[in-house]
Amino acid sequence: MSENVFVIGHKSPDLDSVTAAISYARFKNLSENTDIYKPAIAGEINRETAYALERFNIEKPDILLSADGREVILVDHNEFAQAVDGIRSARIKEVLDHHKVDFKYGEPIRFEIEPWGSSNTIIADKFFKSNVELNKDLAGLMLSAILVDTVITKSPTCTDKDKEIIEKLSVQAGIADWKEFGMDIFKVRSSVNELSAEEIIRSDFKDFILKTGKFGIGQVETHAVPRGQFFERQQPQAVALFENFGMRRNRPQAHAVEARIAHAPQVFLDCGQGLHHARGVVIRES
Amino acid sequence: MSENVFVIGHKSPDLDSVTAAISYARFKNLSENTDIYKPAIAGEINRETAYALERFNIEKPDILLSADGREVILVDHNEFAQAVDGIRSARIKEVLDHHKVDFKYGEPIRFEIEPWGSSNTIIADKFFKSNVELNKDLAGLMLSAILVDTVITKSPTCTDKDKEIIEKLSVQAGIADWKEFGMDIFKVRSSVNELSAEEIIRSDFKDFILKTGKFGIGQVETHAVPRGQFFERQQPQAVALFENFGMRRNRPQAHAVEARIAHAPQVFLDCGQGLHHARGVVIRES
Numbered sequence: 077m078s079e080n081v082f083v084i085g086h087k088s089p090d091l092d093s094v095t096a097a098i099s100y101a102r103f104k105n106l107s108e109n110t111d112i113y114k115p116a117i118a119g120e121i122n123r124e125t126a127y128a129l130e131r132f133n134i135e136k137p138d139i140l141l142s143a144d145g146r147e148v149i150l151v152d153h154n155e156f157a158q159a160v161d162g163i164r165s166a167r168i169k170e171v172l173d174h175h176k177v178d179f180k181y182g183e184p185i186r187f188e189i190e191p192w193g194s195s196n197t198i199i200a201d202k203f204f205k206s207n208v209e210l211n212k213d214l215a216g217l218m219l220s221a222i223l224v225d226t227v228i229t230k231s232p233t234c235t236d237k238d239k240e241i242i243e244k245l246s247v248q249a250g251i252a253d254w255k256e257f258g259m260d261i262f263k264v265r266s267s268v269n270e271l272s273a274e275e276i277i278r279s280d281f282k283d284f285i286l287k288t289g290k291f292g293i294g295q296v297e298t299h300a301v302p303r304g305q306f307f308e309r310q311q312p313q314a315v316a317l318f319e320n321f322g323m324r325r326n327r328p329q330a331h332a333v334e335a336r337i338a339h340a341p342q343v344f345l346d347c348g349q350g351l352h353h354a355r356g357v358v359i360r361e362s
Numbered sequence: 363m364s365e366n367v368f369v370i371g372h373k374s375p376d377l378d379s380v381t382a383a384i385s386y387a388r389f390k391n392l393s394e395n396t397d398i399y400k401p402a403i404a405g406e407i408n409r410e411t412a413y414a415l416e417r418f419n420i421e422k423p424d425i426l427l428s429a430d431g432r433e434v435i436l437v438d439h440n441e442f443a444q445a446v447d448g449i450r451s452a453r454i455k456e457v458l459d460h461h462k463v464d465f466k467y468g469e470p471i472r473f474e475i476e477p478w479g480s481s482n483t484i485i486a487d488k489f490f491k492s493n494v495e496l497n498k499d500l501a502g503l504m505l506s507a508i509l510v511d512t513v514i515t516k517s518p519t520c521t522d523k524d525k526e527i528i529e530k531l532s533v534q535a536g537i538a539d540w541k542e543f544g545m546d547i548f549k550v551r552s553s554v555n556e557l558s559a560e561e562i563i564r565s566d567f568k569d570f571i572l573k574t575g576k577f578g579i580g581q582v583e584t585h586a587v588p589r590g591q592f593f594e595r596q597q598p599q600a601v602a603l604f605e606n607f608g609m610r611r612n613r614p615q616a617h618a619v620e621a622r623i624a625h626a627p628q629v630f631l632d633c634g635q636g637l638h639h640a641r642g643v644v645i646r647e648s
Binding site: 087171174175178181182183191 | 477
């Protein structure tokens with residue numbers, strides 16, 4: 077009997093990360109005619125992930141507390157700083173991601189990065205190019221993940237490949253109007269009224285390591301929410317937290333000096349030894 | 363008019379590296395219906411590369427002296443220590459390789475590693491899976507590269523995928539007996555009688571960076587050569603050079619304490635701060 081291989085996304089799992097674990101494990105099991113690949117999560121899921129899993133009747137993966145000694149496939153991230161605990165003593169079998177590469181490992185493994193808008197775009201492309209069956213529910217879940225990561229195709233990270241896959245998945249999932257469907261998910265994602273400021277930022281929190289220190293940043297999407305509901309009341313609170321929270325968590329002396337709200341998501345951080353430019357990690361208005 | 367994108371392998375180019383630059387540039391040009399992809403080399407080619415290029419009437423790529431400011435695709439390597447000069451100020455568009463990952467770059471790019479025996483196995487697989495035409499000469503050149511890198515399928519790095527692709531390329535190239543063809547190339551590769559010991563080691567020299575320092579190692583394949591012709595006369599000379607040359611070039615105080623000649627290629631090096639184990643970089647007997 078073969079040992080399980082855990083397919084797992086980053087800490088503070090978001091919809092793309094959790095769905096990639098589920099969809100890639102399914103793709104690997106079906107295409108290799110096995111059941112050794114198990115989706116797992118590295119932390120509790122956020123609100124829109126819970127919503128999408130329930131909507132498409134797909135089970136929430138189990139949390140993997142430590143990857144120590146385990147065989148793992150990393151999806152939707154490749155930096156160890158963002159990975160499940162124990163990653164340095166795990167046996168990494170493979171990586172599939174759409175982010176920049178910052179990786180070092182002692183032996184050759186399958187390592188696939190496509191600079192597309194979502195990890196699920198890469199995995200859906202594999203389903204469509206192979207003879208592996210993609211059922212209606214999983215197609216719907218993957219569509220949800222791509223729509224969130226590409227901000228319903230409005231994000232600057234959205235590529236033609238993402239648009240092509242969104243169309244194909246909509247047909248497969250039997251969802252006639254993917255724009256309207258995307259808006260539904262963003263309404264869930266943005267219904268932050270009953271959350272504390274810390275819960276908002278924690279919902280998509282990632283660690284980053286620069287030469288000058290370690291820090292963390294959370295991101296909130298406010299697309300599809302009436303301005304009065306979030307921007308005017310919640311945004312200042314969220315930004316303030318943004319400036320303090322990442323620092324409190326990791327490097328007390330660091331402080332954000334500027335957080336520009338713009339279409340191109342970007343933030344400037346002063347980590348004590350000069351200004352750093354971190355991309356894709358700010359509250360953005362669309 | 364678009365700018366050229368140089369497809370380039372590592373320094374001290376070997377047959378797999380040079381052929382990967384040629385074959386991947388051709389694949390990209392044909393599949394994207396363009397001519398912007400230009401194969402290039404990062405140094406002078408070795409003996410069996412010259413032999414294979416001549417045999418299949420394929421032109422030797424131009425040497426790219428510096429990648430500074432250029433758009434490049436890296437093939438058959440991903441570590442900057444092994445790359446063309448000026449790589450840190452190049453615009454890297456893509457990486458295709460079969461070695462372990464040791465890479466960091468500031469933005470998401472296409473990055474593809476398959477842990478197969480040769481870079482050309484990955485590229486040939488792309489030709490066979492697409493509708494892009496692979497002509498007889500290029501198929502022969504790619505077959506040569508895979509046979510060298512897998513030591514005619516006898517290397518521990520040779521996978522089932524390499525064997526599958528070797529069979530397919532043989533048909534495409536019209537080469538009936540690929541084992542015999544592989545032996546022909548190894549005879550050229552191993553005809554070292556008229557070379558100096560330094561030329562032998564230089565012919566496949568790669569730089570490696572460890573925490574304790576930088577060093578370089580050359581590798582010589584002695585497959586298909588009568589023992590009396592190389593092992594008894596040349597090998598001691600080559601090994602001695604192996605112990606001195608890499609050190610002289612990079613880190614004078616480093617010295618090899620043990621170089622085991624074995625089926626599993628391995629070497630132990632003392633770089634001044636303890637013993638390091640470097641894989642795949644020793645003269646091997648097959």
